[in-house]
Amino acid sequence: MKILLVCASGMSTSLLVTKMQKASNDSGSQDEIFACSVDQLEEFIDTCEVVLIGPQIRYKAKSIGEIAAGKNKGFAIIDSVSYGMVDGKKVLEQAYALKQS
Amino acid sequence: MEKFIKWLEEYYAPVAARIGEQRHLKAIRDGIVSLIPLLLMGSLFLIIAFPPIPALAKMVEPYVASLCSVNNATMGLMGLMASFSIAYSLASSYKMDPLGNGLISVATFMLATPFTKDGNITAGWMGSKGLFVAMIISIFAVEVQRFMIRKNLVIRMPEGVPPAVARSFMSLIPGFITITVVWFINSVLSLSATNVQDIIYKILAAPLLSLGGSLPAFLLAIFFAQLLWCIGIHGAALVGGVMSPVYLTLAQQNAAAKAAGLPIPNIVCQQLWDVYGNIGGSGATFALVLMLLFAARSTQLKALGKSGIGPAFFAINEPILFGMPIVMNPVLMIPFIFAPLVSITIAYFAMDAGLVDKMFAMAPWTTPPIINAFLDSGDMRSAILQLFCFGVTGIIYYPFFKMWDDAKAKEEAGAKQSKKSDPNVIIGA
Numbered sequence: 255m256k257i258l259l260v261c262a263s264g265m266s267t268s269l270l271v272t273k274m275q276k277a278s279n280d281s282g283s284q285d286e287i288f289a290c291s292v293d294q295l296e297e298f299i300d301t302c303e304v305v306l307i308g309p310q311i312r313y314k315a316k317s318i319g320e321i322a323a324g325k326n327k328g329f330a331i332i333d334s335v336s337y338g339m340v341d342g343k344k345v346l347e348q349a350y351a352l353k354q355s
Numbered sequence: 356m357e358k359f360i361k362w363l364e365e366y367y368a369p370v371a372a373r374i375g376e377q378r379h380l381k382a383i384r385d386g387i388v389s390l391i392p393l394l395l396m397g398s399l400f401l402i403i404a405f406p407p408i409p410a411l412a413k414m415v416e417p418y419v420a421s422l423c424s425v426n427n428a429t430m431g432l433m434g435l436m437a438s439f440s441i442a443y444s445l446a447s448s449y450k451m452d453p454l455g456n457g458l459i460s461v462a463t464f465m466l467a468t469p470f471t472k473d474g475n476i477t478a479g480w481m482g483s484k485g486l487f488v489a490m491i492i493s494i495f496a497v498e499v500q501r502f503m504i505r506k507n508l509v510i511r512m513p514e515g516v517p518p519a520v521a522r523s524f525m526s527l528i529p530g531f532i533t534i535t536v537v538w539f540i541n542s543v544l545s546l547s548a549t550n551v552q553d554i555i556y557k558i559l560a561a562p563l564l565s566l567g568g569s570l571p572a573f574l575l576a577i578f579f580a581q582l583l584w585c586i587g588i589h590g591a592a593l594v595g596g597v598m599s600p601v602y603l604t605l606a607q608q609n610a611a612a613k614a615a616g617l618p619i620p621n622i623v624c625q626q627l628w629d630v631y632g633n634i635g636g637s638g639a640t641f642a643l644v645l646m647l648l649f650a651a652r653s654t655q656l657k658a659l660g661k662s663g664i665g666p667a668f669f670a671i672n673e674p675i676l677f678g679m680p681i682v683m684n685p686v687l688m689i690p691f692i693f694a695p696l697v698s699i700t701i702a703y704f705a706m707d708a709g710l711v712d713k714m715f716a717m718a719p720w721t722t723p724p725i726i727n728a729f730l731d732s733g734d735m736r737s738a739i740l741q742l743f744c745f746g747v748t749g750i751i752y753y754p755f756f757k758m759w760d761d762a763k764a765k766e767e768a769g770a771k772q773s774k775k776s777d778p779n780v781i782i783g784a
Binding site: 261262263265266269293308309310311312313314317334335337338339340 | 368591593658659674676721
């Protein structure tokens with residue numbers, strides 16, 4: 255599954271990308287995870303299946319959610335505890351839960 | 356305190372988000388952000404032109420003018436380029452033709468700018484001095500076109516005409532009106548020997564800059580940003596977005612003064628926030644991360660210190676903000692708000708007293724501490740000042756860190772106890 259992480263500048267979520275990629279490789283699933291900044295969202299959104307945004311930009315949840323819904327992508331705000339602990343596995347689970355629903 | 360956090364979430368955050376997301380302010384921010392790479396390039400050449408080591412400075416002295424020309428072509432054209440980039444981002448946000456609007460805006464900007472008697476462009480207005488006119492004109496140009504498209508007062512080509520051609524005809528009448536209006540205003544003003552640039556600078560830009568460039572206003576802006584972070588919202592992006600035209604203009608004034616060999620005018624500028632307010636990220640958390648790493652008794656906090664120390668060198672601290680957490684945490688919110696304010700105040704007065712040089716160059720915000728302090732001012736004493744500020748933030752954080760660490764350690768010990776008695780309880784990661 256292709257998962258896009260979005261935060262203000264794409265810096266802090268890129269920390270999470272590494273951890274999620276590792277969790278994904280460990281579990282043997284073929285996920286592709288990448289991060290971008292809010293401004294690049296429209297450039298990258300078509301290439302992914304699920305969009306997750308960092309909790310620090312949840313004030314943009316509404317506008318990004320609408321874009322994601324319009325393109326039929328799964329969308330959620332990353333749980334702030336897993337985000338803070340940079341818990342790749344938990345966030346990966348969150349992404350998978352979105353795909354199923 | 357609980358009530359206060361609730362109030363922040365319910366009333367403060369939505370208002371702040373709405374201001375930060377306001378279409379025109381956002382266009383201004385995006386337009387200016389797109390110029391930052393150029394500002395950084397100009398800055399780099401400025402650092403080379405004025406190296407902090409006297410022997411090197413002597414060596415490059417014959418080339419100073421040529422090195423400064425890079426700065427003139429980047430930072431020095433900030434206003435001109437902003438007149439394009441702001442119109443471009445605003446038009447894209449309306450899904451209108453960005454290129455056409457950008458070009459009309461540039462032409463209008465030049466129209467508002469006085470030329471010399473011999474017909475040369477006045478370089479002074481092309482930089483940050485013309486930035487406010489660039490903002491007003493680009494918004495005006497795009498809004499005129501939007502209004503006319505909505506009222507259907509544009510030339511529409513029949514289908515089959517290539518879209519690029521159709522678009523350029525569409526902008527014909529609105530562009531004509533924008534240019535005529537500004538031409539008319541400028542002609543009237545020229546009767547009393549002035550022009551749009553001059554008037555806007557005097558009645559709008561100069562007061563805004565002196566107000567926004569004052570220490571109280573700067574501290575207030577940072578206070579608002581920190582308050583947003585306290586409820587987990589990217590305060591620096593929101594507040595910085597609104598204030599960046601002011602801070603970048605002040606920064607460019609400093610660069611221009613340095614290049615011209617004049618004393619540097621402004622203490623408050625973008626770098627003051629980056630270098631002294633964000634040591635280790637928003638809230639100046641570098642000292643806190645070190646405490647987590649080396650002094651925490653709680654295993655969870657220690658682990659957090661380990662994952663937080665790397666990013667901290669590059670002023671990224673979301674793991675700490677959300678992991679400790681500082682967000683929504685009434686104990687840690689207090690030092691988080693006050694540490695950067697105190698650090699900046701110290702730095703301000705140190706520069707004001709002439710203990711360290713003011714900053715003229717601009718390193719990217721992700722530049723590690725010490726290095727950024729040194730690069731931005733070319734003064735080794737700045738790095739010492741930053742270290743001192745770092746120490747002060749450590750003192751501010753320590754009692755709160757201790758309180759939180761004790762609570763966490765106790766919690767973990769408690770969890771272990773209950774785990775012994777009940778093997779089915781799993782400790783959260």
